[in-house]
Amino acid sequence: MPVIPVPPDRVRPGQLGAVMLGRVIIGDIAATVVDLSARGLLAVEERNDSGQSEWFLHIKATGRQVAALLPYESGLLTTVSDSGQSATIHSLAPRMPSALDSARDAIVHDAVERGWLHHFHRGQRTEAGEQLALRIRRFQRDLRTLATEQGQAALIGPLLPYALHFGMVDRDQLPLVRFAHAWVTAFAGLPGWHQPPASKPDFDEPDAVDKPTIDEQMMDPNVGMGIWLTGWGT
Numbered sequence: 001m002p003v004i005p006v007p008p009d010r011v012r013p014g015q016l017g018a019v020m021l022g023r024v025i026i027g028d029i030a031a032t033v034v035d036l037s038a039r040g041l042l043a044v045e046e047r048n049d050s051g052q053s054e055w056f057l058h059i060k061a062t063g064r065q066v067a068a069l070l071p072y073e074s075g076l077l078t079t080v081s082d083s084g085q086s087a088t089i090h091s092l093a094p095r096m097p098s099a100l101d102s103a104r105d106a107i108v109h110d111a112v113e114r115g116w117l118h119h120f121h122r123g124q125r126t127e128a129g130e131q132l133a134l135r136i137r138r139f140q141r142d143l144r145t146l147a148t149e150q151g152q153a154a155l156i157g158p159l160l161p162y163a164l165h166f167g168m169v170d171r172d173q174l175p176l177v178r179f180a181h182a183w184v185t186a187f188a189g190l191p192g193w194h195q196p197p198a199s200k201p202d203f204d205e206p207d208a209v210d211k212p213t214i215d216e217q218m219m220d221p222n223v224g225m226g227i228w229l230t231g232w233g234t
């Protein structure tokens with residue numbers, strides 16, 4: 001039986017950017033929505049109407065389950081539920097600027113409260129944060145080993161949002177991965193979320209310089225591993 005990697009310190013996928021990059025990027029929010037779906041709290045369905053693909057989101061969580069979530073997770077679910085019985089990425093767009101900003105603030109606040117980031121320099125890791133970053137990289141390597149030995153199918157389920165972050169899944173292979181890319185495409189251009197073009201990393205990864213944003217790089221199997229292993233972008 002393969003050894004199933006366990007995220008260190010129960011770190012959620014949406015918290016990885018705060019710890020590893022020192023900031024929250026739109027891919028963190030996409031990974032959070034995928035995580036909520038993988039946990040059975042949110043239904044995400046792709047429909048093709050009139051030749052155009054659209055993503056529909058529907059809340060499945062009970063009130064008790066929502067109350068047990070981290071604040072940024074419950075805030076995102078509330079944003080979806082406020083749109084009615086079924087929401088789409090397009091219908092959520094008017095609410096997203098404030099919802100995304102609130103989620104980012106809540107993720108950073110949580111990281112500070114847990115002692116991972118400094119109170120006054122919130123883009124910098126504490127000693128506990130540095131130790132967590134090392135464990136996250138070890139977890140990433142274990143995930144990579146699992147994917148190599150068992151294939152990408154082994155990453156479906158609770159591990160998928162993490163694998164998405166680490167660039168281990170092909171963009172078109174799984175519906176939730178396609179959804180995550182659609183989410184990033186829809187909202188990465190909002191004020192405060194656009195990432196500048198990435199500079200060339202120190203490692204030999206020529207494909208990385210062709211990617212316009214870190215959000216796209218982190219979800220690209222060709223370059224995601226190198227970014228997180230080396231800490232490029234931190």
